[in-house]
Amino acid sequence: MSKVKDMSLAKEGIRKIEWVQRHMPVLEHIKKEYEETQPFKGITIGSCLHLEPKTINLGLTLQAGGAEVAMTGCNPLSTHDDAVAGAADLGLNIYGWRDQDDEEYYQTINMVLDHKPDIIIDDGADMIMVLHNERTDVLKHIKGACEETTTGVHRLEAMHKDGALKFPVVAVNDAYTKYLFDSRYGTGQSSFDAIMGTTNMLIAGKSVVVCGYGWCGRGIALRAQGLGANVIVTEIDSIRALEARMDGYRVMKIRDAVKEADLIITVTGNINIIHGDDFKYMKDGCMLCNSGHFNVEINRQDLEAQSTDVREVRESIEMFTMKDGRKIYLLADGRLVNLSAARGQGHPAEIMDMSFAVQALSAKYILNNDLEVGVTKAPDDIDYEVANLKLKAMDIEIDTLSERQKEYMCSWKEGT
Ligand SMILES: NC(=O)c1ccc[n+]([C@@H]2O[C@H](COP(=O)([O-])OP(=O)(O)OC[C@H]3O[C@@H](n4cnc5c(N)ncnc54)[C@H](O)[C@@H]3O)[C@@H](O)[C@H]2O)c1
Ligand SMILES: N[C@@H](CCSC[C@H]1O[C@@H](n2cnc3c(=O)[nH]cnc32)[C@H](O)[C@@H]1O)C(=O)O
Known part of the structure; x- marks a missing residue:
């Protein structure tokens, strides 16, 4: 059936x-x-x-x-x-x-x-x-x-x-x-595949804000860096924030990050990552998308409440005209961009x-x-x-432990 x-x-x-x-x-x-x-x-x-x-x-x-x-x-x-x-x-x-x-x-x-x-x-x-x-x-x-x-x-x-x-x-x-492959490399590649296919925009030279530095965030930040972006990470977990910093990205609070962002990608699995006054601080032309969960990470209602006009300007791209004239773009209705955008595969x-x-x-x-x-x-x-x-x-062969190595790995008696 x-x-x-x-x-x-x-x-x-x-x-x-x-x-x-x-x-x-x-x-x-x-x-x-x-x-x-x-x-x-x-x-x-x-x-x-x-x-x-x-x-x-x-x-x-x-x-x-x-x-x-x-x-x-x-x-x-x-x-x-x-x-x-x-x-x-x-x-x-x-x-x-x-x-x-x-x-x-x-x-x-x-x-x-x-x-x-x-x-x-x-x-x-x-x-x-x-x-x-x-x-x-x-x-x-x-x-x-x-x-x-x-x-x-x-x-x-x-x-x-x-x-x-x-x-x-x-x-x-x-x-x-x-998770090591799907959440990291899969989300990294498919999110940019969908974002670039949907917008036909350049990533090199842009400030890309990645919200959440879990497995998906790590993959997205890595691909953004590879494409030439200036990557900023936001986190609530101090260890993951440190890891992002030492992986070479700038780390800051979301309120500071939104002021610099050309493109924001949320991957936290959490609600209201971008909401309320966050939209007031965004630059004209800022693009928003989510690759995390459902349509809750970017608060669309808050964005709509602050805008005077909403229209689809290209497939899977809505343009919100703010009261001060700035334009903010939301991809794929804030649902997973890599799967929900018409170009998402x-x-x-x-x-x-x-x-x-x-x-x-x-x-x-x-x-x-x-x-x-x-x-x-x-x-x-x-x-x-x-x-x-x-x-x-993939036609890749790897080594196996010798008996001597197995014995050594299990022993505690052999020192320097
Ligand atoms: N688009 C896809 O194809 C795809 C693939 C895999 C997973 N997912 C989804 O993506 C989301 C993230 O998955 P994951 O495996 O990376 O999870 P994770 O738990 O490894 O990472 C999420 C990170 O977000 C951080 N975070 C939570 N609240 C935050 C906030 N307010 N601000 C900033 N950071 C915050 C957490 O500290 C954590 O480091 C989940 O919802 C998952 O289901 C999507
Ligand atoms: N269903 C929810 C939850 C997130 S889906 C995220 C999951 O999609 C899976 N996924 C990513 N790409 C594909 C795909 O091409 N086919 C099927 N599943 C996929 C991936 O394994 C990941 O864990 C929502 O749509 O908001």
Whole structure:
């Protein structure tokens, strides 16, 4: 079953799915293994992930392993209608289209839950929230869930702390082969890919403010520096602020940073990073975007309240005319610019290869283990399996410890 925008886009969607398959060797390896071993025979897997070609390839991998797969999107703006049509043509149950309103977004989450999934794969925890708050009828079927992103993990940990979480969750985000590459290099590259594609503007010589120096912030700052920007970091954590300083960036309070900014990118997972009077201090022409979470990091209502006119001046760019005549630009409605901008394509296929390999292996881990209710990191075995497969696909060999080295590493008796 499916509910998509336009099935005539299926051919182009399948072309794009085939393209990413050529660049996701780890997932392709797992797909072949699953075809033979059928770990998900008789199991239904429901996902709430950005609907684009790489995610469809994860769906096809789970389907190859015997699962009935039902998919929807985790962001109203990030769906690629051609890939979704292609997925429907390839036999996946898929519900979603680009530019959903809130009602449609939650409707399609419910359509996936109507399949009564045994396992959930979520990104941001919206589907898990719906399950606990509205669809308690489906709860009894759930064996466990996998969560893709940092803020989703934080929400679920908070839920567990309150005693509200009803099943085990594997924090896929917390696997090394996820956050070290996806959150850092993936967000670094795909954010600039989307910002530059959307604006057709130069980055060299600009003052780029990165709010939050976590894994995403580190990746974005590194790419901004590589593109020739003058990078400023804002933080609330003193250790991360120090790290940013010693990585070579200027660090300051947001109120000082906004005065210098040509481009501001928020990646904190937090609310109201840019809000209230911050907009008053911005230069004419300042550009704002978010690559962190939902549409809450930049307070659009505050910006709108201080402006006399708002209009779309280019696809995915809104221009706010302030009362004093300054223009401030907001990209992709303040939602994740790398996925929600019309030009946003998400992370490179080679990156999602690892994140989605962790997802595919974690779904099997949930089935084969009687996990306790709570949030646990994906096990190290999965991390090393993915890393080893990736190195092999990249034709990179590494050394192994000799017996003498192993013995030395475990001993305490040998000194200077
Ligand atoms: N765009 C994408 O494709 C993508 C990819 C991965 C993660 N994410 C999302 O990006 C966000 C960041 O993820 P992460 O893994 O880097 O998280 P993280 O926890 O490693 O980093 C977030 C950083 O923001 C800082 N921070 C919090 N409040 C702040 C404030 N008011 N001002 C300045 N800094 C503040 C924290 O101290 C922390 O260092 C999350 O919401 C995550 O879900 C997006
Ligand atoms: N669903 C929320 C939460 C943030 S999504 C952030 C996650 O998107 C994932 N992501 C980034 N690029 C892609 C992609 O191209 N396809 C699928 N997922 C992606 C990435 O793993 C990251 O953890 C929202 O849209 O606001």
